[in-house]
Amino acid sequence: MARRWFRRALPIVITAAVVAPATAYAFNDVPADSQHKDGIAYVDSANITHGCDNSGNYCPDNPVNRGQMATFLYRASGNDPATAPSVNAAKVGGKTAAELQGAPGPAGPAGVSGYVIAQHQATSQMVNQFTSDISCPTVGQKAFGGGGDHQNNFVLSASYPDAGGGWHVIWSSIDGANHTFAGTAYVVCASAS
Numbered sequence: 001m002a003r004r005w006f007r008r009a010l011p012i013v014i015t016a017a018v019v020a021p022a023t024a025y026a027f028n029d030v031p032a033d034s035q036h037k038d039g040i041a042y043v044d045s046a047n048i049t050h051g052c053d054n055s056g057n058y059c060p061d062n063p064v065n066r067g068q069m070a071t072f073l074y075r076a077s078g079n080d081p082a083t084a085p086s087v088n089a090a091k092v093g094g095k096t097a098a099e100l101q102g103a104p105g106p107a108g109p110a111g112v113s114g115y116v117i118a119q120h121q122a123t124s125q126m127v128n129q130f131t132s133d134i135s136c137p138t139v140g141q142k143a144f145g146g147g148g149d150h151q152n153n154f155v156l157s158a159s160y161p162d163a164g165g166g167w168h169v170i171w172s173s174i175d176g177a178n179h180t181f182a183g184t185a186y187v188v189c190a191s192a193s
Contacts, residue, residue, distance in 0.1 A: 027040065027044075027051055027056060027057060027058040028055070028056045028057050029057045029058055029059065029060065030058050030060055034060065036060055040058055040060065043072070043076075044058075046075075046076070046083075046084075047075065047082075047083045047084070048072050048075045048076050048083070049068075049072055049075075114138075114141070114190060114191045115144070115188060115189065115190035115191075116136075116137060116138065116141070116188075116189050116190075117186060117187070117188050117189075118134060118135075118136060118137050118186070118187050118189060119134070119184050119185065119186050119187075120132055120134040120184065120185045121182075121183070121184045122181070122182070122183060122184075122185070123180075123181060123182040123183075124180070124181045124182075125180055125181075126178040126179065126180060127173075127178055127179070127181055128172070128173040128176055128177060128178050128179070129157075129170065129171065129172050129173065130154070130170070130171045130181045130183065131168070131169070131170050131171075132148065132168075132169045132170075132183070132185035133162055133164075133166055133167070133168055133169075133185075134146065134166055134167050134169070134185045134186070134187045135164065135165070135166035135167075135187070136165060136166060136187060136189035137189070138189065138191075140191060141165075141189040141190060141191050142165055142189065142190065142191075143161050143162075143165060143166050143167045143187050143188065143189055144188050144189065144190055145167075145187070145188040146159055146161075146167030146169060146185065146186050146187040146188060147159045147167075147169065147185070147186055148169040148171060148183055148184065148185045148186065149183055149184045149186075151171055151181060151182070151183045152179075153173060153174055153175070153177075153179040154171040154172065154173055154174060154179065154181060154183070155171065155172055155174050156169070156170075156171055157170050157171060157172040158170040166187060167185065167186075167187035169185040169186075171183060
């Protein structure tokens with residue numbers, strides 16, 4: 001009796017498996033061969049968005065309005081307290097921050113060692129642009145990088161090595177008007193051989 005049931009049910013099970021659409025995660029409208037399936041799976045698993053309805057659809061061809069885009073970016077940035085950051089910055093080049101900070105330069109004649117981060121704090125009344133030049137504190141060291149902190153009403157508009165071996169940082173007013181400025185410039189210096 002059981003064999004007769006199995007022979008009758010088997011064609012139905014096989015037909016259902018062949019006809020059922022392949023999906024990425026649980027989305028009915030994202031086929032397995034979609035060029036966007038990996039991205040859709042990622043934003044779903046990172047809690048950035050879970051589709052367009054409660055029926056298991058993602059609606060991959062629907063437009064995104066500016067409000068939705070802002071919410072997606074907010075969630076992806078790590079600023080939304082209800083959503084974990086989606087960027088894994090625990091390692092750079094396979095090394096942790098502690099490994100990078102204490103790592104000596106490569107062995108041999110082209111090594112880098114003894115790095116320091118120097119800073120220069122500056123203030124100015126009512127300017128629309130502020131420039132800071134910061135030098136390495138130890139003779140013989142070279143600037144390998146630099147930058148500046150975030151300031152209200154200003155954007156970091158340039159950051160590059162200067163001709164004297166230090167670092168040049170420029171902030172510009174975001175609206176072209178004069179504002180009070182108080183910022184910090186940074187330079188990363190190391191001995192190079």
